[in-house]
Amino acid sequence: MVVRLDQIVGANAERSRSHNRQLVLGHVRRAGQVGRAEIARASGLSTQAVSNIIADLEREGLLVEQGRLQGARGMPAIQYAVNPRGGFAFGIEIRPGAVFAVMLDLLGNTVFSHRCTLSSALPDAVTAKVLALRDLALSQTGVPADRILGAGVVVPGPFGTTSLKDEATELPGWAQIDMSAWFTRAFGLPAHVENDANAAAMAEHVSGAARELSHYAFLYFGTGLGLGLVSEGRLVRGAFGNAGEIGHVTMPTASGGVVLEQAVSRLSIARHLAGHGIDAPDSASLAQLYDQGCPALIDWLDQAALPLAHAVSLVENLFDPQAVILGGALPDTLIDHLIAAMPLDERSVANRPDRTTPRLLRGASGRMTAALGAASLIVNRTFTPQLAVAV
Amino acid sequence: MVVRLDQIVGANAERSRSHNRQLVLGHVRRAGQVGRAEIARASGLSTQAVSNIIADLEREGLLVEQGRLQGARGMPAIQYAVNPRGGFAFGIEIRPGAVFAVMLDLLGNTVFSHRCTLSSALPDAVTAKVLALRDLALSQTGVPADRILGAGVVVPGPFGTTSLKDEATELPGWAQIDMSAWFTRAFGLPAHVENDANAAAMAEHVSGAARELSHYAFLYFGTGLGLGLVSEGRLVRGAFGNAGEIGHVTMPTASGGVVLEQAVSRLSIARHLAGHGIDAPDSASLAQLYDQGCPALIDWLDQAALPLAHAVSLVENLFDPQAVILGGALPDTLIDHLIAAMPLDERSVANRPDRTTPRLLRGASGRMTAALGAASLIVNRTFTPQLAVAV
DNA sequence: CTTGTTAATTCAACTGGATTGAGTTAATCA
DNA sequence: TGATTAACTCAATCCAGTTGAATTAACAAG
Numbered sequence: 001m002v003v004r005l006d007q008i009v010g011a012n013a014e015r016s017r018s019h020n021r022q023l024v025l026g027h028v029r030r031a032g033q034v035g036r037a038e039i040a041r042a043s044g045l046s047t048q049a050v051s052n053i054i055a056d057l058e059r060e061g062l063l064v065e066q067g068r069l070q071g072a073r074g075m076p077a078i079q080y081a082v083n084p085r086g087g088f089a090f091g092i093e094i095r096p097g098a099v100f101a102v103m104l105d106l107l108g109n110t111v112f113s114h115r116c117t118l119s120s121a122l123p124d125a126v127t128a129k130v131l132a133l134r135d136l137a138l139s140q141t142g143v144p145a146d147r148i149l150g151a152g153v154v155v156p157g158p159f160g161t162t163s164l165k166d167e168a169t170e171l172p173g174w175a176q177i178d179m180s181a182w183f184t185r186a187f188g189l190p191a192h193v194e195n196d197a198n199a200a201a202m203a204e205h206v207s208g209a210a211r212e213l214s215h216y217a218f219l220y221f222g223t224g225l226g227l228g229l230v231s232e233g234r235l236v237r238g239a240f241g242n243a244g245e246i247g248h249v250t251m252p253t254a255s256g257g258v259v260l261e262q263a264v265s266r267l268s269i270a271r272h273l274a275g276h277g278i279d280a281p282d283s284a285s286l287a288q289l290y291d292q293g294c295p296a297l298i299d300w301l302d303q304a305a306l307p308l309a310h311a312v313s314l315v316e317n318l319f320d321p322q323a324v325i326l327g328g329a330l331p332d333t334l335i336d337h338l339i340a341a342m343p344l345d346e347r348s349v350a351n352r353p354d355r356t357t358p359r360l361l362r363g364a365s366g367r368m369t370a371a372l373g374a375a376s377l378i379v380n381r382t383f384t385p386q387l388a389v390a391v
Numbered sequence: 392m393v394v395r396l397d398q399i400v401g402a403n404a405e406r407s408r409s410h411n412r413q414l415v416l417g418h419v420r421r422a423g424q425v426g427r428a429e430i431a432r433a434s435g436l437s438t439q440a441v442s443n444i445i446a447d448l449e450r451e452g453l454l455v456e457q458g459r460l461q462g463a464r465g466m467p468a469i470q471y472a473v474n475p476r477g478g479f480a481f482g483i484e485i486r487p488g489a490v491f492a493v494m495l496d497l498l499g500n501t502v503f504s505h506r507c508t509l510s511s512a513l514p515d516a517v518t519a520k521v522l523a524l525r526d527l528a529l530s531q532t533g534v535p536a537d538r539i540l541g542a543g544v545v546v547p548g549p550f551g552t553t554s555l556k557d558e559a560t561e562l563p564g565w566a567q568i569d570m571s572a573w574f575t576r577a578f579g580l581p582a583h584v585e586n587d588a589n590a591a592a593m594a595e596h597v598s599g600a601a602r603e604l605s606h607y608a609f610l611y612f613g614t615g616l617g618l619g620l621v622s623e624g625r626l627v628r629g630a631f632g633n634a635g636e637i638g639h640v641t642m643p644t645a646s647g648g649v650v651l652e653q654a655v656s657r658l659s660i661a662r663h664l665a666g667h668g669i670d671a672p673d674s675a676s677l678a679q680l681y682d683q684g685c686p687a688l689i690d691w692l693d694q695a696a697l698p699l700a701h702a703v704s705l706v707e708n709l710f711d712p713q714a715v716i717l718g719g720a721l722p723d724t725l726i727d728h729l730i731a732a733m734p735l736d737e738r739s740v741a742n743r744p745d746r747t748t749p750r751l752l753r754g755a756s757g758r759m760t761a762a763l764g765a766a767s768l769i770v771n772r773t774f775t776p777q778l779a780v781a782v
Numbered sequence: 783c784t785t786g787t788t789a790a791t792t793c794a795a796c797t798g799g800a801t802t803g804a805g806t807t808a809a810t811c812a
Numbered sequence: 813t814g815a816t817t818a819a820c821t822c823a824a825t826c827c828a829g830t831t832g833a834a835t836t837a838a839c840a841a842g
Contacts, residue, residue: 013797017798017800045801048800048801048802068808072809072810074809075807075808076809
C-alpha cells in the first residue's frame with residue numbers, strides 16, 4: 001500500500017476561488033448559521049467576494065437561506081446555513097473478514113449504513129463488493145450520483161513494509177498498490193485512504209465530540225489500540241501515514257513495563273474474560289456484562305485504567321491537545337467507566353486552571369466509527385481550504 | 392505569556408502573489424538552483440507567472456542568476472539561486488540569566504552571534520537589552536535595517552499557566568503579556584515566539600540535519616529534555632504551544648519507572664558527576680571529560696541510553712517521522728556516544744527496509760541552537776507559503 | 783556546416799476573481 | 813419621525829495568472 005503525501009501548490013484565480021469557497025463553507029458550518037458580513041470579517045475577504053461566493057454556493061444547493069437575524073442595529077443580516085443534502089460522502093471500512101459502508105450528508109448525519117462479510121480481501125473482490133455497496137447506498141437513499149463528493153476508505157495499518165507488519169491484520173494482495181489512486185479510479189471520485197484511528201478522529205471532528213476542537217487526540221479501541229492526532233484541524237499522519245501506533249508503546253508499571261496494547265484493547269478484554277470462563281464476542285455482550293455488574297469485567301476495567309492513564313499523560317505531554325477523546329469499538333458505559341477510573345496526572349501541561357473543556361471526552365460515533373470516519377474525511381475536506389494542501 | 396494561533400485566511404490577488412513568491416523561493420532553496428520551467432512544473436503555475444515572480448525577486452535581490460544549464464536538448468534553462476544576502480533574520484534566546492542573539496542570512500549562515508548576561512528578566516529590561524543587541528548586530532555586520540525580515544524569540548516554556556509552571560524556569564513579569572505582539576512592536580518587525588525545542592527543530596530544517604526532511608522529531612537537550620515535532624514541514628505546536636514536553640513523561644525501567652528528564656538531561660549529568668566529585672559547568676568541560684575517557688561520564692551515558700531509546704521508540708511510534716534528531720546543549724561526541732549506545736526498538740513503524748536515512752541523526756547546530764532556531768523560524772517562514780497559515 | 787528538433791523563455795492579449803466606493807435597504811434608537 | 817447603524821448590492825477597476833503565438837538557444841542528424 002503506497003501512501004501519497006500532499007504538496008503545496010501555487011495560487012491562481014481558479015484555485016483561489018476554490019480555496020475561498022471552502023473557507024466560506026467552513027465558517028458557515030462552524031457557526032451553524034451566519035451572515036455575509038460576519039464571514040467577510042472572519043475570512044479577511046471583502047463582503048462582495050463573500051456575497052459572490054455565497055450566491056454560487058446557494059445556486060449549487062450547498063447553502064440555504066435561513067431568514068434574517070433581528071435584534072441588532074442596522075440592516076439585519078441574512079443568515080445562511082449548510083444544506084445537509086447539498087452533498088454526500090461515502091465511507092467504507094475494509095477488514096480482512098468484513099466491509100462496513102456508510103453514507104453521510106454534509107452535516108455528518110448518517111443516511112445509509114450497512115455491513116457485510118467479505119470472503120476474499122484481494123483487490124478485485126474488494127473493489128466489486130465496494131462498488132456494489134455504493135450502488136446499494138445510492139438506490140436505497142435516492143441520492144443522485146453527482147451529489148457524492150468523494151469516498152473515504154479505511155484499511156488496517158500500518159502502511160508499507162514495517163517490522164510491525166503482521167499478516168493477520170494486513171490485507172493480502174494490496175502491498176504494491178497505490179490504494180488512493182486505485183479507489184479514485186474505481187469510484188470515479190476523489191478517494192482518501194486512511195487508517196482506522198485517524199479516520200475515527202475525523203469522525204469526531206465532523207459530527208462528534210471534537211466539533212469545536214482543532215487540536216485533539218483520539219484514542220481508538222480497535223482490535224488493538226490506535227491514536228489519531230489532529231493539529232490545527234488537520235491530521236498528523238507521519239511521514240508514511242503510520243503516526244499514532246500507541247499500542248506498541250511500553251508503559252511503566254510496578255512490575256517493570258507492559259506493552260500498552262496488551263493491557264488495553266479488545267483482545268486484552270477477551271483474554272481476561274476467557275480466563276474467567278466468559279465469552280463476549282461483541283460490543284453488545286460486553287455492554288450487557290457491564291450492566292450486570294460482571295466482576296471480571298469491572299476488574300479488567302480497573303486494571304486497564306492505570307496504563308491508559310499513562311497513555312493519556314503521554315499524549316497530553318507530547319501534543320498539548322485541547323482534549324483527549326476515547327472511543328471506538330467499546331460500549332459507552334465501559335468508556336465512561338474507564339474515564340472515571342483513570343487517575344489523571346496532576347503534573348501535566350494539560351492541567352490548566354483556565355481550561356474550558358474536560359481533559360477527557362467520550363467519543364460520540366459509536367460502533368461504525370471507522371467507516372463513519374472514512375466518510376468524515378471527505379466531509380471535512382469539503383470544508384477545508386485546499387490551497388496549502390492540494391493533492 | 393499569551394500564545395496566538397494562526398488562522399486560515401481568504402485568497403485575493405495580493406495574498407496569492409505573496410503565497411506564490413514564497414512557494415517559488417522555497418523551490419529554489421530546496422533545489423539549490425533551478426530554472427523557471429522546472430519551478431513551474433513543480434508548483435502548478437504557468438511559466439509566465441513564475442517568470443514574473445522571479446523578475447520581482449531578482450529585482451529585490453532575493454534571487455540571483457547563476458548562468459545557463461547546458462548539456463540538454465532545447466534552450467538551456469537560466470538557473471536561479473537564493474541570494475544569501477537578500478535578507479536576514481534576527482534571533483534571540485532569552486533565559487533568566489542570559490540573552491543569546493544571532494543573525495542569519497537567507498541560507499541560514501550565521502553572520503552575527505553574541506551572548507550577554509541579563510541582570511533582570513523583566514519586560515522592560517529584556518526589551519532594552521534585546522534592542523541594543525539588534526543595533527549591535529546591524530552595526531557589526533553592516534546589514535541595512537530594511538533587510539531584516541523578522542525576529543524570532545525563544546523563551547523558556549511552558550506557555551500559560553499549567554501545573555508544570557516552575558518559577559525557576561519561567562520569566563517573571565511576562566505572564567499577562569502577548570509576547571508576539573510585544574516584540575513585533577518593539578522591533579517594528581514581525582516577531583515569532585517559540586519554545587527552545589521547537590525553535591531548535593526549525594534550525595535543523597533551515598541549516599542542519601533536517602534540510603531534506605519534512606517529517607521529523609528533534610530531541611533537545613536543554614536544562615531538561617524537550618521535543619520539537621515537525622509534520623509536513625510545519626511545527627506541531629499543540630493547542631497552547633506546549634507540545635513536546637517529553638521530559639515529564641514516565642519511562643518504564645526494571646525498577647518501575649522514572650521521569651525521563653531525571654535520567655536524561657544536563658541536570659542529570661551534573662548530578663551524576665557531582666556524586667563522583669566532578670564539576671562540569673559547561674559543554675566544553677563535558678567534551679573534555681569525554682575525551683579523557685572519564686568513567687563517571689561514560690557510566691552516565693550508558694545509563695541514559697536506555698530511557699532515551701524508550702523516548703525515541705515512543706516518538707517513532709507516535710509520529711512516524713523520517714528521522715529522530717538529537718541535539719542541543721550537549722557536545723557532539725556525547726550525542727554520538729548516546730546514538731551508538733542506544734538499543735533501537737526492532738518492532739517499530741520506523742524499522743522499514745526501504746528507509747533511506749538513518750533512524751537517528753545528530754543535530755548540526757551546536758551550542759547556540761535555540762537562538763539559531765529563533766532566527767530559523769523567520770528564515771523558514773520566508774520560504775513557506777502563508778495562504779493557509781496567515782497570522 | 784546546414785537543417786531539424788527540442789525546450790526554455792518572452793510578448794501581448796485575455797480572463798477570472800477580488801477590491802473599491804457609492805448607493806440602497808432595513809432595522810434600532812432617540 | 814428622523815438619525816444612526818450596519819448589511820448588502822451595483823458597477824467600475826485592478827491585480828495577477830493564463831493562453832497561445834513568437835523567439836531564442838542549445839543539441840542531433842545528415
